Amino acid sequence: xxxxxxxxxxxxxxxxxxxxxxxxxxxxxxxxxxxxxxxxxxxxxxxxxxxxxxxxxxxxxxxxxxxxxxxxxxxxxxxxxxxxxxxxxxxxxxxxxxxxxxxxxxxxxxxxxxxxxxxxxxxxxxxxxxxxxxxxxxxxxxxxxxxxxxxxxxxxxxxxxxxxxxxxxxxxxxxxxxxxxxxxxxxxxxxxxxxxxxxxxxxxxxxxxxxxxxxxxxxxxxxxxxxxxxxxxxxxxxxxxxxxxxxxxxxxxxxxxxxxxxxxxxxxxxxxxxxxxxxxxxxxxxxxxxxxxxxxxxxxxxxxxxxxxxxxxxxxxxxxxxxxxxxxxxxxxxxxxxxxxxxxxxxxxxxxxxxxxxxxxxxxxxxxxxxxxxxxxxxxxxxxxxxxxxxxxxxxxxxxxxxxxxxxxxxxxxxxxxxxxxxxxxxxxxxxxxxxxxxxxxxxxxxxxxxxxxxxxxxxxxxxxxxxxxxxxxxxxxxxxxxxxxxxxxxxxxxxxxxxxxxxxxxxxxxxxxxxxxxxxxxxxxxxxxxxxxxxxxxxxxxxxxxxxxxxxxxxxxxxxxxxxxx
Numbered sequence: 001x002x003x004x005x006x007x008x009x010x011x012x013x014x015x016x017x018x019x020x021x022x023x024x025x026x027x028x029x030x031x032x033x034x035x036x037x038x039x040x041x042x043x044x045x046x047x048x049x050x051x052x053x054x055x056x057x058x059x060x061x062x063x064x065x066x067x068x069x070x071x072x073x074x075x076x077x078x079x080x081x082x083x084x085x086x087x088x089x090x091x092x093x094x095x096x097x098x099x100x101x102x103x104x105x106x107x108x109x110x111x112x113x114x115x116x117x118x119x120x121x122x123x124x125x126x127x128x129x130x131x132x133x134x135x136x137x138x139x140x141x142x143x144x145x146x147x148x149x150x151x152x153x154x155x156x157x158x159x160x161x162x163x164x165x166x167x168x169x170x171x172x173x174x175x176x177x178x179x180x181x182x183x184x185x186x187x188x189x190x191x192x193x194x195x196x197x198x199x200x201x202x203x204x205x206x207x208x209x210x211x212x213x214x215x216x217x218x219x220x221x222x223x224x225x226x227x228x229x230x231x232x233x234x235x236x237x238x239x240x241x242x243x244x245x246x247x248x249x250x251x252x253x254x255x256x257x258x259x260x261x262x263x264x265x266x267x268x269x270x271x272x273x274x275x276x277x278x279x280x281x282x283x284x285x286x287x288x289x290x291x292x293x294x295x296x297x298x299x300x301x302x303x304x305x306x307x308x309x310x311x312x313x314x315x316x317x318x319x320x321x322x323x324x325x326x327x328x329x330x331x332x333x334x335x336x337x338x339x340x341x342x343x344x345x346x347x348x349x350x351x352x353x354x355x356x357x358x359x360x361x362x363x364x365x366x367x368x369x370x371x372x373x374x375x376x377x378x379x380x381x382x383x384x385x386x387x388x389x390x391x392x393x394x395x396x397x398x399x400x401x402x403x404x405x406x407x408x409x410x411x412x413x414x415x416x417x418x419x420x421x422x423x424x425x426x427x428x429x430x431x432x433x434x435x436x437x438x439x440x441x442x443x444x445x446x447x448x449x450x451x452x453x454x455x456x457x458x459x460x461x462x463x464x465x466x467x468x469x470x471x472x473x474x475x476x477x478x479x480x481x482x483x484x485x486x487x488x489x490x491x492x493x494x495x496x497x498x499x500x501x502x503x504x505x506x507x508x509x510x511x512x513x514x515x516x517x518x519x520x521x522x523x524x525x526x527x528x529x530x531x532x533x534x535x536x537x538x539x540x541x542x543x544x545x546x547x548x549x550x551x552x553x554x555x556x557x558x559x560x561x562x563x564x565x566x567x
Contacts, residue, residue: 002028003125005049005079005105011121014113016081019096021105027078032122034115039071046076049107049122051115053086054095065098073104080104081118085111130244137248144249148256156256157181163249166217166238170257171196173231174354189235192219196233199223204230211237220250224258231261271297275364279379283446287439301362301379305436307387308445309378310453313344314428314462344429345376351393352378352386359385377446382436394431394463401428401462430456433465487560493543505543506561508536513558517548 006025009016018025030047036055037043044050050072058064072080080099082091091108099106109118140163147155157168158181169180169189175196180186195210204223211218217237225231234257236242236250278298281290291302349365356363363386364379380386432453437445448466456464494505508526512533515522523530537548546553 002030002129003122004028005107007125008049008118008121009107014118014121015110016113016118017108017110019082019091019106019108020099021079021103024078024103024105027105029078029122029125031126032081032115032119034119038068041071041075044072044075044077048077049079049081049118050077051081051083051109051118053083053088054092055087059088059092059095062094062097065092065094066101069095069098069102069104073102078105079107081107081109081115083109083111083113083115133244133248136245137252140245140249141252144252144256148260153257153260154179154181156253160236160249160253161185164236164238164242164246166236168237168253169235171233171235172354172357173200173350175200175233176354176358178232185237188217188237192221192235195219195221196235199233200230206230222250222254224254224261232257272365274298275379276366279364279366279377279442282379282439282442285440285443287442290439298362298364301364301381302439305382305438306379306445307382307436308434308442308449309376309380309387309390309431310446310449311345311348311376311378311390311429311431312453313374314430345374348376348390348393348429348431351389352380355385355389356380361385377449379442387433390431390433391463394429397428398462428462430461431463432456433463435466483559483563487563490544490556490560491564494540497539497543503536503539505536505540508533509540509557510561512537513554513561517554 004026008014008029009018009025028047029049030045032049032051033040033044034051035043036052036057038056040050057068069080082088082095084090091106096106109115140159143163144156144159147159151158153170157170157179161168161181167180167182167185167188169185170178171189171193172178175193177186177189177193180189192210195208199206199208199221200223202223204225206223208221209218210221217239218241219235219237220242222234222236223230223232224234234250234254238246242250274293274297278290278294281287281293287302294302345367349367352363352365361381361384363381363384366377366379368375368377378386378390380390430453432449432451432455434445434448434452437448452464452466452469455469456462491506494509497503497505504526508522508528511525512519512522515525519530519533523533526533541548548554548557
């Protein structure tokens with residue numbers, strides 16, 4: 001530990017005597033400084049032992065000494081050394097009383113003890129303390145390295161907790177707690193996950209200190225990883241600020257954990273390339289070859305029903321030729337193939353992989369395409385944590401979108417023609433999920449996921465499972481521009497006829513179709529005679545050149561009427 005006033009008083013060669021502040025001798029001394037200025041405070045940093053002979057002080061003036069001592073204490077000076085036998089044979093009573101009243105330790109320095117000796121003693125003690133800290137730091141580094149090599153990150157965390165006399169925790173890329181030491185620290189580590197999330201939003205390397213009056217400890221958070229996006233985070237909780245030796249230990253742990261995470265990142269990239277090859281074989285109808293390549297890494301995933309998930313940024317509408325889009329570039333892509341910070345696909349990748357890791361299940365994540373054509377393909381166990389994490393993430397995004405829309409509408413009012421103010425979608429994504437399939441039906445599952453993705457876009461949703469495609473109504477699907485163009489072209493002759501005032505053929509056709517061709521009921525709805533309605537339907541057939549007896553024609557006309565009604 002650094003030198004204290006008590007250690008200087010007990011130094012046999014200095015012969016110092018305590019004249020005031022006997023109860024405050026345990027404070028550390030950062031340096032010993034000599035100054036005969038009447039006001040040395042502007043040159044103090046705090047923590048100094050100030051040495052004086054009172055050459056320019058009226059040390060016998062009680063009021064002057066009270067002001068002098070008060071300023072020294074306010075500047076953080078930890079003690080005052082007064083040399084006797086130089087300007088004063090003894091320490092004036094005014095200075096002793098002022099120091100005692102202020103609680104500032106006052107040391108009597110005998111004439112035979114030069115100030116230089118005191119400065120050397122302080123310097124030597126500081127150097128010795130620094131040497132001990134460096135030595136302890138190297139010892140801690142060796143122990144942490146040994147634990148990391150033998151017991152992995154868990155062993156390293158336990159060793160670090162012992163070194164700092166506190167607790168430690170490791171968080172994964174999603175901010176979830178991976179491991180803690182000791183075990184009782186799990187609850188404390190879980191309480192600061194929000195702080196870890198905020199740390200992850202900053203470019204690495206980053207650190208922060210959390211904790212306050214209501215907390216029992218001080219927690220340092222450090223991001224881990226060499227890229228711009230942190231791969232993990234380390235939390236170190238202690239009762240007080242870290243000392244030099246403890247700081248060395250923490251820095252060593254950060255370096256070792258960074259090496260571990262970067263090595264894991266390289267392994268993950270290799271695993272992802274294998275996963276891309278497995279997926280490509282499954283989609284090509286080669287399940288047995290896919291099993292052989294998957295081996296123990298993904299083999300268990302192919303032994304039970306799984307789901308295929310396709311995700312795209314919400315702002316991008318892709319045109320994909322089924323699984324032919326999974327090209328050689330995707331098969332060799334690593335984690336970097338999915339965008340950088342702020343990319344929704346990168347966020348989904350972290351969420352899915354973290355959920356699967358916590359549940360101990362395998363998951364296959366493959367990025368497809370590049371630039372604006374990016375998408376993510378996931379193969380995950382049916383009913384597993386990865387699929388649930390996708391659904392939960394989409395639910396959270398939709399809730400955020402709804403909240404932002406309400407806030408924007410309340411702040412700015414409605415947009416043109418009563419439409420709500422638009423909400424930015426650059427951080428959103430759309431997810432389509434297949435029904436449970438096996439290796440033989442992987443290509444069909446991929447197609448189902450693409451269909452689910454397309455329907456989610458048409459319905460304005462961020463998540464859709466294939467089982468949900470038959471739910472709801474087909475009418476929202478009629479909002480497609482191509483469908484509306486077909487409807488306008490089919491019904492235009494009728495609208496042009498009605499515009500001349502020669503009859504209301506469109507309304508009559510809608511009423512007749514809605515009543516399934518029942519003349520009396522449709523005529524009653526229109527308030528006309530059934531013979532009038534029959535005449536109008538013959539005019540419809542003549543103008544369109546189509547027979548209403550054909551069920552396909554009736555279906556097309558009904559859908560056209562519905563499509564134009566949605567405008």
